[in-house]
Amino acid sequence: MKVNKIEGTYNVSDVRIGVVVSRWNSFITERLLEGAVDTLKRHGVDESRVDAVYCPGAFEIPLVTAKLAETGKYDALICLGVVIRGATPHFDYVAGSATRGISDVILKYKVPVGFGLLTTDTIEQAVERAGTKAGNKGGDAAMSILEMISLSGKIDSM
Numbered sequence: 001m002k003v004n005k006i007e008g009t010y011n012v013s014d015v016r017i018g019v020v021v022s023r024w025n026s027f028i029t030e031r032l033l034e035g036a037v038d039t040l041k042r043h044g045v046d047e048s049r050v051d052a053v054y055c056p057g058a059f060e061i062p063l064v065t066a067k068l069a070e071t072g073k074y075d076a077l078i079c080l081g082v083v084i085r086g087a088t089p090h091f092d093y094v095a096g097s098a099t100r101g102i103s104d105v106i107l108k109y110k111v112p113v114g115f116g117l118l119t120t121d122t123i124e125q126a127v128e129r130a131g132t133k134a135g136n137k138g139g140d141a142a143m144s145i146l147e148m149i150s151l152s153g154k155i156d157s158m
């Protein structure tokens with residue numbers, strides 16, 4: 001193929017990352033944070049370049065993410081939260097509002113945001129995605145922002 005292929009790498013340096021961490025289900029969100037920081041460190045991002053900013057629950061993640069994006073200090077942000085379905089429709093409102101709000105921030109500020117919001121039916125499913133049998137979605141979100149920082153830089157310099 002003779003197309004110009006443009007894609008990000010995982011090689012970024014001197015980046016500053018903001019991580020928004022929801023305290024709701026904190027025993028799981030702290031594992032997501034560990035996964036995210038571990039991935040960033042293994043790709044050369046020093047911990048001193050990472051700020052972890054805590055909020056009460058997933059519903060508050062978009063506002064905190066927007067305020068961090070507004071500072072212009074971060075190359076990328078990562079959102080970490082856990083919404084568990086339980087038996088009420090509350091899940092749909094909290095998960096839907098958080099997801100839509102995070103998407104809005106990405107497009108308003110054009111900053112990469114890693115989506116590490118677990119939306120599961122059970123606590124067990126959330127635990128599986130926070131460093132046990134289904135990997136660590138915090139780490140996955142960190143990988144995605146590394147690639148997006150690199151890709152954004154390439155697109156900006158086109």
Ligand code: INI
Nearest residue numbers: 022024056057058059081082083084094
């Ligand atoms: N917040 C979560 O992050 N996860 C949940 O599962 C959850 N549930 O189930 O209610 C939750 N609710 C709190 C919400 O995010 C707000 O913090 C709260 O409503 C105050 O605004």
